[in-house]
Amino acid sequence: MLQLQKGVQLLMDNKQIPDIVVGRLPLYLRTLQKMARETIQVTSSLELGERLGISAAQIRKDLSQFGEFGKQGTGYNIPFLIERIREILHIDRVWDVAVVGAGDVGRALARYQGFADRGFRVVMIFDNNPDVIGTLVADFTVQNTAGLVEAIQNAGIKVAMVSVPADQAQSVTDQLISAGVKAILNYAPISLSVPEGVWVQYIDPAVHLQRMAFYLA
Amino acid sequence: MLQLQKGVQLLMDNKQIPDIVVGRLPLYLRTLQKMARETIQVTSSLELGERLGISAAQIRKDLSQFGEFGKQGTGYNIPFLIERIREILHIDRVWDVAVVGAGDVGRALARYQGFADRGFRVVMIFDNNPDVIGTLVADFTVQNTAGLVEAIQNAGIKVAMVSVPADQAQSVTDQLISAGVKAILNYAPISLSVPEGVWVQYIDPAVHLQRMAFYLA
DNA sequence: GAAGCATTGTGAAATGTACCACAAAATCTT
């Protein structure tokens, strides 16, 4: 039986971690959590890599950036590795998230139950349409965007998802940033301009489809 | 006034194009189309790069993989470049797309008007829940998944979006592949296993949020 | 407890990607 490692320290404060490595950690975590639900206790870089379509060497090298989490001859203790990755990604806590735009996408996000065990919780949703403001989405009353900056500032929210039309996305983003938001997941099909110290990620299904179309005859 | 280049040929049949370059073309295209809507006729790698947060050299190098689309001293004719990128990505046509899973995400995708001018068109939507089958989503009647393989095969559909729960996604994927689908956009938070010659892209907002959380204090 | 097997962590090598810098070419200015 694999013992829980003691006194393991996360490195990473010295080194500069490549962004591409950071980007793979959530994928490792997602698969490890699935294995944990299958009550698998231990895995190897080889097995994990097969599930992910990533080489075993890649996984070992990536994890070695942050510490020594495995055991030679045995592999990785899954619950232990899950906790280490959660620490590294700062999701060994729950981040409150605001959603702006209570249309099809915003409502789907507000109702989605899948964020809970992955470090995030939607806590408010905004819209600027009088017909939508005041209606219920999941457990939330849709709030007026007019009060967005104050509400987000007061709640200390650092993470937001933007699901407004493209021509509104930059303006909404500017408001979010002035309210102290540091991480924005943008569903609008437009590149946002943000100051240093604010992170943006994009979700645009057409971009993914177009990318795949290149490889279609 | 910039003349429309004549006799320009796409290269690319010889060379192996890096996937990372292919992945940037949809972003270039999205921004070029926005500029076109602003009735801008001509741009430079510098201006395009500023809008995208990408270096001018990168853009020039990427485009040069496929041909010579610009004019020294002037830059790129936007409508011309848009057409070239649409050709390269094989979206100088419309791809019919099937959606599987008529829940919040699937319905949002079926109702979304933003695919039309980007090379894709949702033409059918499936579910396996008797309460959902037969209901209307946008203009579509939700079809029973039991008939999925036959319907997709008959329609010759090559592209699908999967928005079923994670534990159903691999099974749905296998059916899609047996029906001849070659490109799958998967919204379920799970890595899919597919044979050679089938492409998968993933959309998982939690992955993006987790990635950004790394950079939050 | 020794032999055999599995698997990590990691330098070194190989491969891939981004950036620099400049000649060439087109346009603009006077």
Add this chain to the structure above:
DNA sequence: AAGATTTTGTGGTACATTTCACAATGCTTC
């Protein structure tokens, strides 16, 4: 029409990422 200005396309270089390959280590079996 000559010189100044702009901007492309690209060879070369610097930097980044992935893969290789193996010593070290721990587990399993006899």
